[in-house]
Amino acid sequence: MANKAFAWLDERLGLTTIYNVVLDRKVPKVNWWFTLGSASAILFLLQGVTGMFLAVYYVPSPQSAYDSIQFIMNGVAFGWLIRGIHHWGASLMVIVVFLHMLRTFYYGAYKYPREFTWLTGVVLLLCTLGMGFTGYLLPWNQRAYWATTVGTELPGTVPLIGPFITNVLRGGAELSAVTLTRFFAVHIWFLPAVIGALIGVHIYMVVKLGISSVPDRED
Amino acid sequence: MDDEQKQRYLEKYKQAKQQGVKFFPDIIYKDLLVSFALFIILVMLATFVGVANEPKADPSDSSYIPRPEWYFLFLFEMLKFFPGQIEWVGTIVVPTVAILALFLLPFLDRKPARYPGKRWRAIGVMGVVVLAMIALTIRAVITTPPQVEAETVATTLSESILIGQDLYSINCVECHGPDGEGGIIEGVEGLEGYDMKSISAQDEMYTRTDDTLFNVINYGQPDLGMQPFGIAYGGELSIGEIETIVDFMRYTWDDRAELPQEVTQASAMPTLGEDQVPSYDVHIEPLVKRYCISCHRPGKKNNNYLMQSYEEVMNTGDHAPNVIPGDLASNLIRMLHREEIDAGGPMPPTKALKPEIIAIFERWVLGGAPQTPEEAAAAGTVVTGTLTAPQTTAIPTP
């Protein structure tokens, strides 16, 4: 019965082909540093899942944001765990993605034929930092508010267009409800969409080109 | 890389693959192990460290010290190296160059070498950058002052006014004078010759609320030459300390507010008998604190003459000794009499001290510049014996 069901699905989805191409392929013998990329991807998924749960209760408005977080921490079953994982996961993801970048750099994995993988990687790094920046404001506490105030002030020092950038980031001259909804939208829609899509491209490239081997003296 | 090198690389890579392992299960197993370990770490952090509870955002509390997420700290720290006009170099030029370099790396470094030992230049540059980021982060962490709660420095109003008076003497006298009276500023770098308006006059006091005064001290008046004093803006005063200064200003200068009795008593000059020799500890120190220390402390222009303790008053200064026991021709006395000498101009530069106060300094020097009241008592008899007239009358008034 199970066999039959599998055969039925396989015929339609091409599961065996996927198994042969993706899973059952030969790759060079590599070391533990090569696990950082998949760890980044898993952390992204984990942030996505915990973030979805947070979004159930979170309200992106200056009046309610802080209280909704308090409620998640104290009123929702395991809310503290979900928020805790999301909070620490953000820092850990930055560390892991950065280390992954350093490892591909160190082994020269950005060279032919993996230049494009590297390019998508740089965008992923920037987007990950963007997630950290936009997520930091959402709890609407003192730390969040003032860090974002100075953070959005910085582009204001750019000659000519600086004040305009600050205005776009804040949605006005001051941090306000508009800033909060703006950061919220970027944090839960724009950036995750870009990161998700780029991880797809990134991993497709890795599977297509194969993971690089650890370079030896001759390389 | 030319085509031949590419070909060679692909050939070698094929071999590496053949001698390699299966993606599933060998690689997947390692990946899952690491990811699972990270997940456990996160659960532990969430459970045992948790997320610090912060007060709700308060847009009016500008004394809060902004703290960016830790992985942005190095950026903010780096900005400190690009002050003022060139700040945009730090905010836009450096990050843009760094990001561009990262993007263009595969096109900048086109040599076929992959072995790290053969790429020491690229590795070196990246190493330096990463070390600099770590160093800047550490520096940011140790130089950020701890978050000040709006702590209470004083418990009673009188206490607050007295603390405020001392803080005012240290921080403000150099520019505003001991009584906020202002005048032509002398001896202050950057404001030489500035005609400072009075900040203690009635119209000032009537038109400035406590909040205004607080903000002036907290943010300073950077355009006019008064630096910020609040910790959050790079100064040294906490919120509580600034509040005491405001209390001091309000209760001593505003004729609508009545100075509490206790304060009048506590800040009154210690009594000094007709022919008694003053001591440093009881009589001179309060005067120095009120009229001199604002300029005569480290980091100010003062010919390295510091006046924070007896030893410093006696021994420091480019023209030390500035106080010679028994000698009215000591630099300090001559300068109080507004003489122009090698050591410098009149002291305090802006406005002469009252003759009674100068007289106390003179009696102290004549009596041998004693430190403690006991020493002064011992010296007292000697001085009275050698002088025919009471010292106060012997002193020429400026």
Ligand code: HEM
């Ligand atoms: C959300 C962030 C990222 C995810 C989820 C991710 C995921 C992955 C995965 C799963 C691999 C397979 C090999 C390995 O695990 O080491 C990989 C390889 C690679 N990644 Fe990333 N990555 C991310 C960010 C980056 C960044 C920031 C860079 C560099 C700027 C980068 C550059 C590369 C390169 C060049 C490879 C090929 C390595 C090789 O074949 O040896 N990636 N990435």
